Each structure stands twice: as structure tokens, then as C-alpha cells.
Amino acid sequence: MSDSRVSSVIQEWAYSSQAHTQTLNPTTTNHAGSTSQLTQMDMIPYSQSQGLVRGGTDDRVTEQMMGLSYLPYTSSSCLSNSSSTGTTNHHQGHPNTQQDFSSFLLPSLRAPVNKRSISKDSAEYRLRRERNNIAVRKSRDKARRRILLTQQRAQHLQEENQKLQMRIGQLTQELDTLKHILSQRHLHGAEEGVAGESNI
Amino acid sequence: MSDSRVSSVIQEWAYSSQAHTQTLNPTTTNHAGSTSQLTQMDMIPYSQSQGLVRGGTDDRVTEQMMGLSYLPYTSSSCLSNSSSTGTTNHHQGHPNTQQDFSSFLLPSLRAPVNKRSISKDSAEYRLRRERNNIAVRKSRDKARRRILLTQQRAQHLQEENQKLQMRIGQLTQELDTLKHILSQRHLHGAEEGVAGESNI
DNA sequence: GGGCATTGCGCAATGC
């Protein structure tokens, strides 16, 4: 769940440093910076934060936190950037004047040199994209259903809560009544006892 | 809330017919077709479906429906399409061989002829995009918080429900006890009454 | 009308 913007930006930058030639702004890395504020909440995967809503008692999340996370990443302009075929428009903003420093980066951050030349035109790329798009739609439908179910569950629980509260009120009142009767009868019984004795 | 793909596709197509020159597939309109299946659920605006979870009892939404909505829209390839500056990559897929039929469309569906020539390079465009991006992040943060709160609410309600159930159990038992005592005392009182009379 | 808010979508990174 780690913030993908850092790596993606670096990677994109690395990409651009080897093949792209766009006019971009050197301010993009702020993306990662400003968003890292809302990590904690965002980082909770659905399977954990929602799954079966189990876990115990420490699911509480400080809701107060995370504000302003939507402030402009950099308010940079991010003007265009058509990659090999002008298809992508994401993670723009890295100066083309950038030299290839990828060799100084950790291997994990280095640009995937010739990652099978993701041609973006290749049928394989389109196939993968299309499959991912399907998966994305599927996943989002699932998420929507999950959210809706949670809302309905909360609604149902609230209604049930009210009924239970009312039931408790009834029981309590009934209990009070019986207690009162009992105490009365107790007194009455004592009086009767006295009266009986005086009758003899 | 209506499916935006229809109009967007038409609009994009109209756009392309007047200025763009890409090689695209004429299969895009299917997008609208396949997604219209999951409307009902998707169409519920947060302000209504979640807002203050008020409204009454008709919030129920047929959860059974909507499945397979993630099936491929068209499995079309949607190869690239760098608009004026190669920035966008959405709603692609409209043959450049298309002629301008926009004049035959209803005014509301017609392409916004020279909608101030959304140059995509203009500072105004970037300004609007950036503002929208900020709004989108803000809105999504809000949605995430809302979802989390709903989950926590459901969790809390469930716990409270269990406590209430236990309380009801206690009260019921106590009530039974008192009722038993009362019935016993009733018998006892009757016996005492008989015993007293026979004593006379 | 102008601006922010929502929402569906595709892309890319990453998780599993």
C-alpha cells in the first residue's frame, strides 16, 4: 500500500531520461510529498479495514487527522507529455533537461532498462491494459457493493438498536411494577398478619 | 448522475471530427451500453445514500442486481490518441475517417463548436485542470473518511447491540425471578389465609 | 454562468 507516487514518478522520470523528450516541470516529486499526509488512512487495505469488520477494538482511526491532503501537489502546470504514442498522461512533469542519473539510483529505483520495450502499440500491451481495465471495473464494483452493504448494515443495526432500547425500557418498567407490587404485598402481608392476630 | 460515457463519447467524437486526426476504433459507444447496467447503484449520490443516513425506509437498494458490469466494454484496442497536445487518453476510439455529423445531432448533443478552443495548452485549461484535480482529491478524501466512519459506526453499533442483548437477557431473567417469587408468595398468602380461618 | 463537488474511466504501480 505504500505510496506509489514516489516510485512511479522516479520511474517515469527515469523513463523520460532515456527515451522521452517533453517539456516538463521539475516539480512533480511534490506529489508524493503532499499525499504522504493521508497515508495512514489510505493505506488501510479494504481487506483489513472493511473485510469482515473484525479485528477487535483498535480499529479506531483518528478521524481528526488528515486534512488538507487535497491541497495542490505542487500547483505545477504539468503540461502534456505524450509518451511513445501519446497515450498516457499520468505522472507528468519531469524536465527533459534531466540527465540520466538512473545509474546512481538503487537498483530497485532504477529505470527498468528495456523492460521489453513497452511499446504501448503492441497487441500485448493493449491486451494487458484491457484486462487490467476489466479487473479495475470489477474491483470497483465490488468496492461499491461492499460500501453499500456496510451502509445498509449500519442502518439495520441502528434500527435494531432502537428496538432493543425500547425493549429494555419495557422490561425495566415491568420490573419496577413487579418490584412495587412485591413491596406492597409485603406490607400488606404484614398488616394482614397483625389483623389476623387481633381477630383471634 | 446519468452515464457520462454516452455524451462524452459523442462529444469526443465530435471533437475529433473537427480538429483531431487519430486512428481510432469505432467501437467506443459500447462503453455506455455495458455500464448502464450498474447505474441504479452507482447513481445514488453520496449526499443521498450516505449523507446523514436519514430519509426513511426506502433507502434499500436491490443489492442482488448488478453483476458482470465489469465485462469488457468492447475489448476494443483504443490505441493512443494524443489530442492537441497529447495529454489526454480518455474516451478514445473514434475513427478519424468519421465525417462531421454533429449538425444532425440534437443541439444538446452537438459538439460545442469552438468551445473557446480548449487548447489544452492554455494556462486557463491547466488552471482548471489543476483546480479540478484538487477538488477530486478533496472529494475522494472525504469519501474515504465517510466510508471509514460508516465502518466504524457499524462496528460500534454491533458492539452496542451485543451489550443491549445481554442487558435484555439480564432483565428478562430478573423479571422471571420476581414473577416466580410473586406466584409463590401468592400461594403462600392463600395458604396462610386458609390456615388462619381454620384456626378460628 | 462560473466554480466546486461527484463520479466513471483508464493508466500505472503495487499487492498477492
Place this chain on the structure above:
DNA sequence: TGCATTGCGCAATGCC
């Protein structure tokens, strides 16, 4: 390897 999840930007549309 492939599907699932998630953040992001774009565009359309809703809502003042």
C-alpha cells in the same frame, strides 16, 4: 504470471 487493489488525472455532469 495474472488478477486485485489503489492513487491519480481527465472529462462529464451535478449542484449551487
